[in-house]
Amino acid sequence: MDKSIIKTVIAKRVARELKDGNVVNLGIGLPTLVANYLPTDVTIHLQSENGLIGLGPVPTIEETDMDLTNAGGQPVTLLEGGMYFDSATSFAIIRGGHVDVTVLGSLQVDETGSLANWIIPNKMVPGMGGAMDLVTGAKKVIIAMTHTNKGKPKILRRCTLPLTAKNQVNLIVTEMCVIEVKDDGLHLIEYNNEFTIDEIINATEATLIINNPNEMRFE
């Protein structure tokens, strides 16, 4: 699959997980795209950890206000009813369980729902930002990522990179499938019909529990 199509497929499928009234934090990168595919019949309150709820569409050049940015430092807009708050309040919202869903990318996820996405020792040390608080505090953690990295599995038996958090992931959405993390392991609940189940198994290091998965739907 083409890379841009992969991202669209993942973003569209994640968008279907969001329910009316949800407070949602979308991570930087692929997860941000989810905002483009939100169901039109529901109201979603997008939170940005730098201090706002009510994230609106990307501004036009005339609308751009460099005092109003998202957690990636990009200019954004604020919807009617939206508001600003300081960082302590922002993380009271996040840690206090007031965020219904957080969507973020990951380098690795494993069978126990642990994830690693903030550091590759001696190689890339960007820092965890708000990710550790988000995955610990949000009610539902969705990982939106490509299924593999240069052909190498990212869904593993155990993460090998330093963890972002232990046992916090609820759902993994990739271009190949949707995986639910339960106490007994990873359940393949949906598959993209552009791939065979064997292809999915081969691209996954972790053991998948497979019991009549549905086809992935995007609308």
Add this chain to the structure above:
Amino acid sequence: MKEIIKLSTLKNHVFDGMSIMVGGFMAVGTPEEIIDELVKINVKDLTIICNDAGFPDKGVGKLIANGQVSKLVASHIGLNPMAGKLMSAGKMVVELVPQGTLAEQIRSGGAGLGGFLTQTGLGTIVEEGKKVISLEGNRYLLEVSRKADLSLILGDIVDKYGNVLYRATTRNFNPIMATASDKVIVLARKRVEVCNPEHVLTPHIFIDYVIEEGKNG
């Protein structure tokens, strides 16, 4: 009435080896004019506490690029390649702290608390060297609060008493940092006689000095 000082007198309030909290999130809400003056004064061996490392030419990144920072406490340094380089070369210590934990360390420092319990970081590198406390069936990390010698914040509107209002997402760490240092200097974009008391976000008692933006040329 809050004392207004000239940017040129900033040198009287800084010293080598001091710790400074700087407001801003990816330099949005950072008092740039004060940072520029700190670069000019060239005060050294600073411990900078800020959400992130800014950019090499923006925010606290300018202090890092100028070799003035010996320790950086931040949640993220990914957008400033200079920070990563200095860290790898052993020229700057970087303490990475989860963003919510950093915010709460500062908030609790300003609120006179010794620390707090959080589940953020459990089972990760962040847990190393910290006490784990079990309470009512849950495990938590004990995080210690944080204070500094000086806080530098950006206010959008500051009244003559030193009450501060912020604009949009420039607020971020500014209000909590205003509570957590021995000395607090606000860079005021605009000054007014008196703010509406219903709207004040940082009460004037937290502010020591006001510097007016754009009036120090």
